[in-house]
Amino acid sequence: xxxxxxxxxxxxxxxxxxxxxxxxxxxxxxxxxxxxxxxxxxxxxxxxxxxxxxxxxxxxxxxxxxxxxxxxxxxxxxxxxxxxxxxxxxxxxxxxxxxxxxxxxxxxxxxxxxxxxxxxxxxxxxxxxxxxxxxxxxxxxxxxxxxxxxxxxxxxxxxxxxxxxxxxxxxxxxxxxxxxxxxxxxxxxxxxxxxxxxxxxxxxxxxxxxxxxxxxxxxxxxxxxxxxxxxxxxxxxxxxxxxxxxxxxxxxxxxxxxxxxxxxxxxxxxxxxxxxxxxxxxx
Amino acid sequence: xxxxxxxxxxxxxxxxxxxxxxxxxxxxxxxxxxxxxxxxxxxxxxxxxxxxxxxxxxxxxxxxxxxxxxxxxxxxxxxxxxxxxxxxxxxxxxxxxxxxxxxxxxxxxxxxxxxxxxxxxxxxxxxxxxxxxxxxxxxxxxxxxxxxxxxxxxxxxxxxxxxxxxxxxxxxxxxxxxxxxxxxxxxxxxxxxxxxxxxxxxxxxxxxxxxxxxxxxxxxxxxxxxxxxxxxxxxxxxxxxxxxxxxxxxxxxxxxxxxxxxxxxxx
Numbered sequence: 001x002x003x004x005x006x007x008x009x010x011x012x013x014x015x016x017x018x019x020x021x022x023x024x025x026x027x028x029x030x031x032x033x034x035x036x037x038x039x040x041x042x043x044x045x046x047x048x049x050x051x052x053x054x055x056x057x058x059x060x061x062x063x064x065x066x067x068x069x070x071x072x073x074x075x076x077x078x079x080x081x082x083x084x085x086x087x088x089x090x091x092x093x094x095x096x097x098x099x100x101x102x103x104x105x106x107x108x109x110x111x112x113x114x115x116x117x118x119x120x121x122x123x124x125x126x127x128x129x130x131x132x133x134x135x136x137x138x139x140x141x142x143x144x145x146x147x148x149x150x151x152x153x154x155x156x157x158x159x160x161x162x163x164x165x166x167x168x169x170x171x172x173x174x175x176x177x178x179x180x181x182x183x184x185x186x187x188x189x190x191x192x193x194x195x196x197x198x199x200x201x202x203x204x205x206x207x208x209x210x211x212x213x214x215x216x217x218x219x220x221x222x223x224x225x226x227x228x229x230x231x232x233x234x235x236x237x238x239x240x241x242x243x244x245x246x247x248x249x250x251x252x253x254x255x256x257x258x259x260x261x262x263x264x265x266x267x268x269x270x271x272x273x274x275x276x277x278x279x280x281x282x283x
Numbered sequence: 284x285x286x287x288x289x290x291x292x293x294x295x296x297x298x299x300x301x302x303x304x305x306x307x308x309x310x311x312x313x314x315x316x317x318x319x320x321x322x323x324x325x326x327x328x329x330x331x332x333x334x335x336x337x338x339x340x341x342x343x344x345x346x347x348x349x350x351x352x353x354x355x356x357x358x359x360x361x362x363x364x365x366x367x368x369x370x371x372x373x374x375x376x377x378x379x380x381x382x383x384x385x386x387x388x389x390x391x392x393x394x395x396x397x398x399x400x401x402x403x404x405x406x407x408x409x410x411x412x413x414x415x416x417x418x419x420x421x422x423x424x425x426x427x428x429x430x431x432x433x434x435x436x437x438x439x440x441x442x443x444x445x446x447x448x449x450x451x452x453x454x455x456x457x458x459x460x461x462x463x464x465x466x467x468x469x470x471x472x473x474x475x476x477x478x479x480x481x482x483x484x485x486x487x488x489x490x491x492x493x494x495x496x497x498x499x500x501x502x503x504x505x506x507x508x509x510x511x512x513x514x515x516x517x518x519x520x521x522x523x524x525x526x527x528x529x530x531x532x533x534x535x536x537x538x539x540x541x542x543x544x545x546x547x548x549x550x
Contacts, residue, residue: 048457051464059467066477071329072336191312198324208331 025121032117033125040102041095041129053137057087061141064207065149080149081237082206084141085168085230088134089200092172093179093193095130100180100267101189109184113271123264127173134169135162153237160236164249168229171256175225177263184270200226225259228252293390300394301401308364308402317363322356322406323413329476330418343507345420349410350506351476354499356406357441358475359466364399365445366462368392369453369537379547382538389446389531396445400438407502426512430505433512436519437498443523444494447530453537475499494522 018024038044043052061083068079103109112122142161145151153161179196183189201207203217204226210218221227232248273279286294308314329348369392372378382388414420424430452458471482472489473496479487490496497518504512541547 043460048460051457051460055464056467059464059471063467063471066471066482067329068332070477070481071332074336188312191316194313194316195320198321202324202328202331207328209335212331212335 020118025118028117029121029125030128031125032122033128036099036126037095037129040099040106042098042102043094053090053133054140057083057090057137057141058144060087061144061149064201065145068207076149077145077151079207080141080145080151081234082230084145084151085138085165085233086200086204086206086226087141088138088165088169089172089176089197089226091130091133091137092169093176093196094190095133096126096173096176097180097183097189097193099126099130100177101183104184113274119268119271120264123177123267124260127170127177127260130173130176131166131169134172135166138165138169151237154239157236157239160240160242160245161233163242164229164232164236164245164252167249167253167256168226168233171225171229171252171259174256174259174263178259178266181263181266181270184267184274200224203227205230223255225252225255228255293387296386296390297394297397300391301398304395304398305402308398314360314364314402318356318360318403318405319409321359322352322410325355326352326410326413327417330414343421345414345418346422346507347503348476349414349420350407350503351499353404353407353410354437354495354502355470355475356410357400357403357437357498358469358473358495360403360406361396361400361441361445362448362465362469363459363462364402365396365448366452366458366465368395368399368445368449370458373547382542382547388538389534392446392449392534393442396449397438397442399445400442403441404434404438424506425508426505429511429516430502433501433505433516436501436516436523440494440498440519440523440526443526443530447526447533450530450533450537469493469495472496473499492522494519494526497522 043049061080064079064083065076068074069076103112142151175196176193179189179192182192186192203213203221204224205221206226210221210227213221228248229252232245232252235245235248308318326349329352330345333344333348369378372381381391384391411420411422415422452461455461470476472486473479473493474482474490475495479490479496497515501512501515501519504510504515538547
């Protein structure tokens, strides 16, 4: 015969009731970030993750290595490096878009907005899984390029390459967060996400050397993620030291930070606007 | 020449579904991106790369690139539209109605996938216009009278290939993941932008059984080929028949199985 426990023994949350405490904010940042990844990232399961985040990047790298070397006569490694870095956008852009916009599509946005959770912690925590994910996809791309496409680098520069890749994955996730914020209002959020991923291929020196682009495109590339991070990776592979590429990595980090701040304020503005106009969950 | 009432009725069904699906695509952000915006971006990448490299593909480099990237867009549209055709009907809860209707479901599906491919040909127009307007591309066809035949063979062939994709992808729970995976490999294996002669030899036999190989060859041959692409046009039509037979058999199997297991609407 089953028995029910007295009401007084029902476990209660160990989180302090004050929602603004440092511990509560940390839990929202760390645990909330992981939970949002598991719940909102549609591609987290292996049956989607493997074809989309490993299979598609594999063929993207091979395609551009073949096209680039055929069309320009340049070393396939140049295109392999560019695309190995760029493939982190699959996780960063689509992932962050889903991590924000799926709150609306899954119907959890009103509950989230009604909670007293710290918005900076709530928002910032969502970056971590996608930065890690983006870095891993890029690392996979580099492994593939090393095996098949002749990408080689000195082990001494590995740390610099990893740093540049992590920073690039962050800046990519940051612009993905902006897109996620916009998706709270747009009919089809993935339109902008797809567009961004394609534009990176064209503008950021992934396939076309920046100096071959018209001046206006070079100017645009300077404010997009990838451009400086990718340049830092290329120079580090050529043997540059941290002192030599530190400026590029710092610029990439600042661009990412600017997009992250813009995304946060966009999110807050949309939240206030949704309260005011009763459009929180409108589609 | 007279057609039997059954044939006219079937053709009417395909035409109505085609027109209806085209109207849906025209207001779909995703398909506008796939058929218009994405090909323009890829065409720009190709144009810049060929400019960096000088004259790697000969005198008609830009036209070569525009036709190739246009066909890449057609393939993407066919892949996502065809691959998701049955899955979308499931999500919209219209699949049971269509399957239960007294009309043949394979013809409904054919109308859908033909519309997908037809819409995909916007990408060809987009990349050609882009090349002419921004990169000063010459727009001449070596075999202008053969070009419409090439386009027709490509539309029919790819439309039926879309039907094959629809019937096979539905067996996999996440059809969109398969679509994401298969976009680049077919661009590589069918020589859309990089001649097959420059790729590993083992890709040759794979490319021969892929209809997009012959579709791009038919269109490119009519535009910049030295001889009319009769072989490519014939191969498009032969493969279309083969694909249709396979697609119809798979469709019958899938629908029967779904009815038996009561899983028609279980995505």
